[in-house]
Amino acid sequence: MPATDAALSHIPFPPQQPLVGNTLHSLRDFTGLHRRAMAEFGDVYRLRLMGKWRVAFTSAEAVEYILTDPDKLFSNAQGWADALGHVFPNGLMLRDFDDHRLHRRIMQAAFRKPAMDSYLSLMAPELDDLLAEWPVGRRFGFYPAIKDLTLRLGAHVFMGLPADAPEAETLNRDFIDEIASTITVVRKPLPFTKFRRGTQAHARLVGRFHALVEDRRNGTAEDFFSQMCRATDDEGRHWDAQEIADHFNFLMMAAHDTTASGLTTMVWALAEHPEWQERLAVEVAALGDGPMTPEMLGAMPLTDLVFKEALRLVPPVSLIPRRALRAFEWNGIPIPAGSYVSAQIAMVMRSPKHYTDPDAFDPERFSDNRAEDRSHRFAWAPFGGGAHKCIGLHFSTMQVKAFTRALLTRYRVARADTGEVVWKRIPIPQPRGGLPVTLSPA
Ligand code: HEM
Known part of the structure; x- marks a missing residue:
């Protein structure tokens, strides 16, 4: 049972709009809504979003408590279900406790070092080819271009399809429909709704993956899907075809939109700060020619700083939802059983408690001598933490580095417009207007 209004009545909340509560406020101005609520109420308050009250926790300490869950209080499955x-x-993110641990152990096999090295060797040459097709000296939207690129790359690295396969196009459309259906106001599959398009796309995708399993399990291909078909945990358990189809469907979603969003923030920052673009170009040039190797990943410390700062400023996942299975107390505030709670990682990462001038782009804040992110274990947590911490953290860092090398070896990037870039934060951040840019030869 959800916590009743009466049980939550002691938790303050900002002004509401009829029917939609704070949903539209949150979609239009996520950071502004939370900053105003924090200024008025402190670290804990509630918002009415998509028809339910959700208690927001905005301190690093609370984020740590929720994500590491020492008292086994919080359900991921119920937090994300809506x-x-x-x-x-x-x-994986919709499983809890022992069941989650079992499945995560099997998925881990597809992220071991030899598998990761083979993804890099599949990814890097494809990235070069895809980037070679980008227009020089002509304005284009970076965000739609990087979405298309990461989806094509995904079809290749994740599924073993050629990046220009017509099938990649269909798969991509279905993924877009699935994701678009996650935040629509109508939550039933009524005709002509995004929700219905999402459920139909889901059925097509899962059916498609299911049909591929037998072949891939018996083959030797190195793409991600094939690795997942053969993956086992230490006791030799592997998944059946339906489980593989479900996990893979989720993984494609978790992998591509987040990385595309992070890369968009990074390229926006590099276009705004050409001195950093030059520093990364020098770092990339020092790697020399030839195919990208796993060793090169360790030789890109400045790229690490810039990517970390991009994820701090505009994290691809702004908040992490959970549902309290039992009542608990936080700093003397009783939180009833059944409450929907959210770990507000985006707000922690913009907090002056942890970061000097928190709205400024300043990658050096992560350097060893400043190490602002180490002011608290959860001061920088774009990949979450605890049992559900992002399993693709190293994969996405690898992809970002391979992309940065391919981009800056060929091009320099500049914004095609002046004026502030406004981010639509929910469900996954994207710049309004698509971030028009122009490329020039390096
Ligand atoms: C910049 C890129 C990415 C960001 C910011 C990101 C962020 C996150 C966050 C915050 C979570 C935790 C959610 C929770 O606790 O409920 C998560 C989980 C997950 N991510 Fe990522 N992610 C990224 C890229 C990727 C990639 C590339 C993959 C796969 C190759 C991936 C696969 C997953 C999976 C499978 C989970 C669920 C883990 C579990 O529940 O045990 N992510 N991600």
Whole structure:
């Protein structure tokens, strides 16, 4: 049972709009809404979003408590179900406790070092080819271009399809429909709704993956899907075809939109700060020619700083939802059983408690001598933490580094417009207007 209004009545909340509560406020101005609420109420308050009260926790200490969950209080599955349950019902993030641990152990096999090295060797040459097709000296939207690129790359590295396969196009459209259905106001598959398009896309995708399993399990291909078909945990357990299809469907979603969003923030920052672009170009040039190797990843410390700062400023996942299975108390505030709670990682990462001038782009804040992110274990947590910490953290860093090398070896990037870039933060951040840019030869 959800916590009743009466049980939550002691928790303050900002002004509401009829019917939609704070949903539209949150979609229009996520950071402004939370900053105003924090200024008025402190670190804990509630918002009415998508028809339910959700208690927001905005301190690093509370984020640590929720994500590491020492008292086994919080359900991931119930926290994410409203947004993701209809299209990603059995994904890793929608599983709890022992069941989650079992499935995560099997998925881990697809992220071991030899598998990661083979993804890099599949990814890097494809990235070069895809980037070679980008227009020089002509304005284009970076965000739509990087979405298309990461989806094509995903079809290749994750599924073993050629990046220009017509099938990649269909798969991509279905993924877009799945994701678009996660935050629509109508939450039933009524005709002509995004929700229905999402559930239909889900059925097509899962059916498609299911049909591929037998072949891939018996083959030797190195793409991600094939690795997942053969993956086992230490006791030799592996998944059946339906489980593989469900996990893979979720993984494609978790992998591509987040990385595309992080890369958009990074390229926006590099276009705004050409001195950093030059520093990364020098770092990339020092790697020399030839195919990208795993050793090169360790020789890109400045790229690490810039990527970390991009994820701090505009984290691809702004908040992490959970549901309290039992009542608990936080700093003397009783939180009833059944409450929907959210770990507000984006707000922690913009907090002056942890970061000097928190709205400024300043990658050096992560350097060893400043190390602002180490002011608290959860001061920088774009990949979450605890049992559900992002399993693709190293994969996405690898992809970002391979992309940065391919981009800056060929091009320099500049914004095609002046004026502030406004980010639509929910569900996954994207710049309004698509971030028009122009490329010039390096
Ligand atoms: C910049 C890129 C990325 C960001 C910011 C990001 C962020 C996150 C966050 C915050 C979570 C935790 C959610 C929770 O606790 O409920 C998560 C989980 C997850 N991520 Fe990522 N992610 C990124 C890229 C990727 C990639 C590239 C993959 C796969 C190759 C991936 C696969 C997953 C999976 C499978 C989970 C669920 C883990 C679990 O529940 O045990 N992510 N991600």
